[in-house]
Amino acid sequence: MDTSRSYLEPSSFSKxxxxxxxxxxxxxxxxxISWMVMxxxxxxxxxxxxxxxxxxxxxxEGYVNLFTNRSRQSQEYLDSLPPPENWYEELVRSREMVITxxxxxxxxxxNSMIIGFGSTFASVFLGALxxxxxSRFRVPLKDDLLFFILSTRMFPPIAVAVPIFIMYxxxxxxxxxxxxxxxxxxxxxxxxVWLLKGFMDEIPKEYEEAxxxxxxxxxxxxxxxxxxxxxxxxxxTAIFCMIFSWNEYAFAVLLTQFNAQTAPPxxxxxxxxxxxxxxxxxxxxxxxxxxxxxxxxxxxxxLLRGITFGAVRK
Amino acid sequence: xxxxxxxxxxxxxGDFTAVENSNLTINDKEFFVLLGPSGCGKTTTLRMIxxxxxxxxxxxxxxxxxxxxxxxxxxxxxxxxxxxxxxPHMNVRNNLSFPLKMQGYKKSDIKNRVEEAAKLLxxxxxxxxxxxxxxxxxxxxxxxxxxxxxxxxxxLMDEPLGTLDAEFRELMCLELKKLHLDIGATTVxxxxxxxxxxxxxxxxxxxxxxxxxxxxxxxxxxxxxxxxFVASFIGSPGMNFFEVNEGISKDQSFVNIEGAKFDIPKxxxxxxxxxxxxxxxxxxxxxxxxxxxxxxxxGVEYLGSRKIITVKTSLGEIKVKTDISIxxxxxxxVQVKPLNNNIIIFDGQTDKSLNSEFIx
Numbered sequence: 001m002d003t004s005r006s007y008l009e010p011s012s013f014s015k016x017x018x019x020x021x022x023x024x025x026x027x028x029x030x031x032x033i034s035w036m037v038m039x040x041x042x043x044x045x046x047x048x049x050x051x052x053x054x055x056x057x058x059x060x061e062g063y064v065n066l067f068t069n070r071s072r073q074s075q076e077y078l079d080s081l082p083p084p085e086n087w088y089e090e091l092v093r094s095r096e097m098v099i100t101x102x103x104x105x106x107x108x109x110x111n112s113m114i115i116g117f118g119s120t121f122a123s124v125f126l127g128a129l130x131x132x133x134x135s136r137f138r139v140p141l142k143d144d145l146l147f148f149i150l151s152t153r154m155f156p157p158i159a160v161a162v163p164i165f166i167m168y169x170x171x172x173x174x175x176x177x178x179x180x181x182x183x184x185x186x187x188x189x190x191x192x193v194w195l196l197k198g199f200m201d202e203i204p205k206e207y208e209e210a211x212x213x214x215x216x217x218x219x220x221x222x223x224x225x226x227x228x229x230x231x232x233x234x235x236x237t238a239i240f241c242m243i244f245s246w247n248e249y250a251f252a253v254l255l256t257q258f259n260a261q262t263a264p265p266x267x268x269x270x271x272x273x274x275x276x277x278x279x280x281x282x283x284x285x286x287x288x289x290x291x292x293x294x295x296x297x298x299x300x301x302x303l304l305r306g307i308t309f310g311a312v313r314k
Numbered sequence: 315x316x317x318x319x320x321x322x323x324x325x326x327x328g329d330f331t332a333v334e335n336s337n338l339t340i341n342d343k344e345f346f347v348l349l350g351p352s353g354c355g356k357t358t359t360l361r362m363i364x365x366x367x368x369x370x371x372x373x374x375x376x377x378x379x380x381x382x383x384x385x386x387x388x389x390x391x392x393x394x395x396x397x398x399x400x401x402p403h404m405n406v407r408n409n410l411s412f413p414l415k416m417q418g419y420k421k422s423d424i425k426n427r428v429e430e431a432a433k434l435l436x437x438x439x440x441x442x443x444x445x446x447x448x449x450x451x452x453x454x455x456x457x458x459x460x461x462x463x464x465x466x467x468x469x470l471m472d473e474p475l476g477t478l479d480a481e482f483r484e485l486m487c488l489e490l491k492k493l494h495l496d497i498g499a500t501t502v503x504x505x506x507x508x509x510x511x512x513x514x515x516x517x518x519x520x521x522x523x524x525x526x527x528x529x530x531x532x533x534x535x536x537x538x539x540x541x542x543f544v545a546s547f548i549g550s551p552g553m554n555f556f557e558v559n560e561g562i563s564k565d566q567s568f569v570n571i572e573g574a575k576f577d578i579p580k581x582x583x584x585x586x587x588x589x590x591x592x593x594x595x596x597x598x599x600x601x602x603x604x605x606x607x608x609x610x611x612x613g614v615e616y617l618g619s620r621k622i623i624t625v626k627t628s629l630g631e632i633k634v635k636t637d638i639s640i641x642x643x644x645x646x647x648v649q650v651k652p653l654n655n656n657i658i659i660f661d662g663q664t665d666k667s668l669n670s671e672f673i674x
Contacts, residue, residue, distance in 0.1 A: 206399035209366050212386040213393040214413035214460070224412075228403040 033289070040282030047278040061095075062279025064088045066105050066270065066287075070097040105284060108266040113291065114177050115262055116246040119184035123241045124234055126185070127192025128200075132222060134193070135200035136208075146197075149190045157187050158250045165254055177260050180252070184245035191244075192237050199233025200226070235302030239295065246292050263288050316377035316467040316500055317342045318363060323372035325358050332358040334524040336372070340468075340517075343498045345491075347511040350521035351547070356504045357472055359521070363502060364393045364470050376467055387416075392461035394471040398453050400445045406432075406456050407441040413464045431463040434496070451482045458493070468500040475510060487513055508548050512536070520544045537656070538673045542665040545593050545658065551622060551633045554599070555660070556592040561585050562659055562668060569659070572628055574607060578657045579672035589662035596622065596635035598656045601642060606651025607632070611642045625650050 010018075039047050043059040070092055081098070084090040092099050130149075134142060164183065165174070173179030203226060211221035227234070253265040267284040270277050318340040325333040333355040340346040348356040361367040363374055365386035374382040381389050392413075400409050410428040419427070432438040435455040440448065448456065454474060461469055475483045475490075491514055494501055505511055511518050512532045519529035520543070528540040539545035539553070546552035558569050562585040568577050569592060576592065601623060609627030616638075623634045623642060632650055642648055659668045667673055 204397065204399065206395045206397055207401065209386070210393065210395060210399040210401075210460075211412070212366070213364060213391065214464075215387045215416035217385075217387060220416075225401055228401075231403075 036282050037286050038282075039278055040286045042279050042282075044277065044279060047282070048275075059091075059279070060088070061091060062277075062281075062283035064091055065277055065280040066283040067103055068092070068099045069101050069103050070095075071100050072097050103270075104261075104266065105263075105270075108261050108263045109287070111177065111256075111260050112246060112262040112264075112288070115180045115184065115260065116242055116291070118177070118181040119188065119245045120238050120241040122181060122185040123188035123192045124196075124238050127189055127196050127237060128227065128230065128234065129222075130189075130193045131196035131200045132226060134197050136205060146194070149193050152186075152190050161251065161254055164251075168255055175256050175259050175261075180256065180260050180262070183251060183255070184241075184248060188241040188244055191240060195237045195240070196230065196233050199230050203229050232302045235299040239299055242295055243292055317375075318468055318500060318502065319375040320359070320363070321373045321375070323359065323362060323374065324370045325355075325362060325367060326370045331524050333362070333369075336524075336526050338519060338526060338529060340500060340502060342500055345494050345501045345503065345514055345516045347515035347518045348502065348504045348521060349506070349508060349511040349518050349547075351506055354521040355524040356506075356521045360470050360472055360502060360504045363468075364391055365389045366393075390464075390467045392464060392466040392469050394457050394461050394469065394474045396473040396476050398457040398474075398477075400453060400456055400460070402445050404445070405441070406437065406443050406445065406448070409445065409456055410441075410459050410463050413460060417464070427463055428459075431459045434462070434493070435459050450478050451486060454478060454482075454486055455489075458490075462493075462497065462499070466499075468502065471501065471503045473505050474503075476505070476507075483510075490514060508550070512548075520547060522547070538667075539593075539658070540667050542591060542593070542660045542667075545660070545667075549595060551596055551635075553593045553595050553658075554632050556629045557662075558590045558592050558659070559588065560590070561588045562590055562661075572607070576652065576657075577655060578659060579655050579670040581659065582669040582671070582674065585659070585661045585668060586663040587661070590668075591660040591662060593658040593660055593667075594652055595656065596633040598653050599632065599634045599636075599650055600653045601625070601634055601636055601640055601648050601650060603649060606649040608647065608649050611644055611646045611648055614642065614644070623648075 038054075038056075040062045041058040041060070042053070042056055043061045046053050046056045047062075068088070073096065075096065078093055078096060078098070081093075084093055089099060133139060134146060139145065168174040168179055168183075171179075173182065207225045207229065208218065208221040211225045212218060216224065247264065248262075249264045252262045256262065256265065263284065267281055267288065270280045270284060318338075320336055320338045323333055323336045324331070336355075336359060348359060350356045358367060362369050362382075363376075365381070365384060365388070369382050372382065373380050376389060376391065386393075401412065404412065407428060410431060411424045414424045414427060428441070429438060432441055435458055437452060437455045437459060440452060445453065445456070457474065475486050478486060487510060494514075503511075503514060515532055517529060517531055518535050520527045520535060522543050528535060528544050530538075535544065536548055539548065542555065546555070556571050558571060560569065562569070562581055564581060564584050566578070566581045568575055570576075571592060578592070597620075607625075607627045607629065609625040609632065611623060612626040612631060613624040615622040615624075619638060620635055621638055621640070623636060623640075625632045625634060625648060627650065634650055656672060658673055659670065660666065661668055
């Protein structure tokens with residue numbers, strides 16, 4: 001019998017099997033994403049060529065098209081213009097078009113940022129306060145309240161789309177940043193309260209008591225002692241909230257048109273001449289992926305600990 | 315530094331009374347220990363003094379000020395927790411400066427005071443370490459440091475040595491005592507460990523069932539317990555009790571137990587009922603072959619310099635703490651008799667000791 005390894009450690013065969021399964025899974029999930037990234041660097045023709053091109057000459061046309069509005073012009077008009085000032089103008093002119101101005105993408109993108117981060121911050125902040133109260137104080141009807149909070153997630157949020165649409169119109173919240181932040185916060189809050197309560201319960205109350213003895217008020221103790229220790233939970237909760245509000249599509253289509261429209265409803269509307277502009281859509285989606293990816297990577301250290309919280313601690 | 319006084323202090327959680335009508339005066343610069351089994355209300359009492367629990371009724375005085383309803387942050391006391399409660403996201407230096415920052419000291423003052431405290435506790439070499447890298451003993455020292463850096467009116471400690479292993483506990487016990495002598499701060503210390511209590515305390519209060527049974531110097535607590543519970547809780551093993559089926563009258567100087575006659579110290583008080591208890595410490599008994607209660611040896615425990623012999627008699631098991639030189643075999647027939655007259659009669663109705671020539 002092999003006694004060189006611990007009884008609890010998996011055998012090298014099962015470790016290899018696990019690695020193989022993970023690699024297969026990673027390849028399957030990464031194919032669409034890499035296809036999307038590749039499409040973003042193709043030109044309009046190679047994006048829809050058949051058979052699909054795996055090796056191709058990279059082009060930034062998709063990105064240029066994503067960020068600009070263009071109009072087709074006659075060759076005579078193009079010849080009468082002064083020579084192009086930069087590389088992207090040259091690229092557009094080679095397609096017999098001129099740039100008429102920046103597209104709406106940047107605005108939609110920053111709407112997504114404002115609404116995504118705003119609602120994430122609000123959900124986590126309010127969720128942390130509520131979770132702390134549920135964790136530490138004798139709240140009357142605590143269990144019923146917690147169940148009520150959870151029950152707001154027992155139906156798909158879109159089921160209440162019509163009443164929310166009417167309410168938002170009456171309140172003047174339709175197509176505003178604030179309205180979308182409130183909406184996503186409401187949806188995320190129940191998740192935040194429940195997740196964070198678990199983390200708060202794990203933090204011994206002696207820490208706040210020590211801080212209160214050291215001369216701090218309960219609120220100061222909460223910010224200086226409890227929150228830093230709940231960082232793991234806060235990071236995990238923030239990522240879940242961010243992913244939801246960043247990706248949300250249905251409410252964004254319904255409630256936003258101009259001022260507060262986020263990127264998800266905007267990207268599919270990028271229509272080129274004579275069909276969808278796939279490279280531009282690919283470019284938009286690729287850029288759309290980045291913030292959540294960066295956010296997750298920054299918080300990854302906490303997230304890993306967060307997902308396994310409670311299992312092994314102290 | 316200040317005197318702490320609690321008057322008619324009471325604390326209930328719903329129907330459960332954790333602390334009942336307690337009165338105590340803890341003198342300035344005293345090392346005072348609250349001792350009792352778990353659930354006796356000692357920690358609740360301490361937490362009320364700290365302001366972590368509010369009393370149901372009664373008053374707490376810190377110096378001349380009534381602080382019973384003040385918040386913990388307004389009381390100027392320091393608290394050392396059983397699990398230390400050091401802030402894990404700060405290093406040692408920040409843990410020590412944390413209480414000072416709130417009081418608005420200048421940065422240089424904070425630095426000086428932290429370093430002074432660190433030096434006193436011999437943790438100046440680990441000031442920049444993380445809490446998680448410290449040993450139990452060092453964590454204990456940091457927890458003490460965080461308490462004393464502020465120079466509070468009083469120190470409250472809730473079983474601060476409970477989580478340390480035996481070796482460290484003895485060491486820290488000595489250090490605590492020395493620290494107390496050095497800084498002379500009023501200290502209230504909660505523990506269930508009587509050895510800790512005996513070795514640290516200027517005075518001990520023994521609690522049970524939410525009541526303070528006796529508050530006295532360790533010597534008096536041990537030798538002249540006022541109740542049966544104190545007598546059995548203190549000492550290892552605790553006091554032996556034999557039932558006495560007769561009323562005790564004033565001036566009585568012997569009792570009959572199971573037909574045998576035992577001398578007792580001259581009584582100054584009579585008992586309420588006709589069933590009482592005869593109490594004697596194991597070290598005040600001796601084993602011989604011709605006198606006293608008959609029984610057979612049930613067990614022998616060696617304690618190094620002493621041994622404890624358990625003798626099964628018609629009155630139940632009796633523990634005798636004797637010299638190591640006395641050798642007995644299991645099941646051997648022996649007799650047990652008192653070595654001296656350090657005997658206490660406890661009233662069967664009130665469980666309180668009756669005054670006598672020995673215990674007044």
